[in-house]
Amino acid sequence: MGIKIVFLCPRNIRNTPDFGEVKRFGNLNGHAWEQIELPLYLQRNKITGLINLCNSAPLYSKNQVVTVHDLAFARHPEWFDSKFAKWYNWMIPRVINRAKHVLTVSEFSKSEIVDFYGTEGSKVSVIPNGIYWDKESIKEFENPIKDKYILAVGSDNPRKNYDLLIRTFEQLEQNQFKLVIVGSPSKAFSTSSKKENDKIVWLQNVDNNKLKALYKNAHLLVSTSFYEGFGLPILEALELGCPVLANGIEVFKEIYKDSINYYQENSESDLHLQLKQILESDKQQVSVQYLLEMLSYKSAGIKLVQILGIT
Structure with missing residues (x-):
């Protein structure tokens, strides 16, 4: 049995996947498009199945599979803008309850969904994130940073714990490195950690090639994240041969096991010690091909087909 994939999006969206058919429609954007125009389009066109890959989904579409990446908004609403937190904490449990099936990206996130909402474990399946980047294309782009540096990647929000990273970095003695943080502030979050000087560089709106x-x-x-559902920047770094030092939280150890370095969970003193030792050494060699094969789009696609029963 064949299956037709149609990518549905608001009319003003231009950056779309290069597979399947793309349908742009409607006059609304964001949640208004998702909750009003999308279900009406499905009904009018007699589309019988919907897969949502980015947390939220239409509340009143029955035959749909939804993806919930993590429950940061529920576990730590104080990290978020109050309106965003209230909306997600009202919407997500209803979406989960009405969905035919729920996908998530780690066993940790599955346990969070099951424990927090009382969802049946059999209703939730884990499909880890995947990645594929053309490594050859890197040669065409000049690195915007000329000095030696350590890197942090992620939007500027409280759960990334950039305050700890910046404070620890500034305490390092005889430090010849810069700290480069790639991430923009978001309206969804409550506060910003941004601090910039000649040793700390913030980069925003960085495209994939840079x-x-x-x-x-x-x-x-x-x-230094307090809480994640997966930790995609770690996977991106490993694929490009960049070693990683991460907070020793449960989900990182589940996904990355012994492929990366850890500091004791939320310990400023251990982060300082580990950073000092690593920066005083030559750059570590990364060899994680087995991990990259497990965490790939191909692997994720195979699991999705199995879960949906598509042949």
């Missing part, structure tokens, strides 16, 4: 060059040439990627 980001690849930043990963490739960094001495180290550091992830």
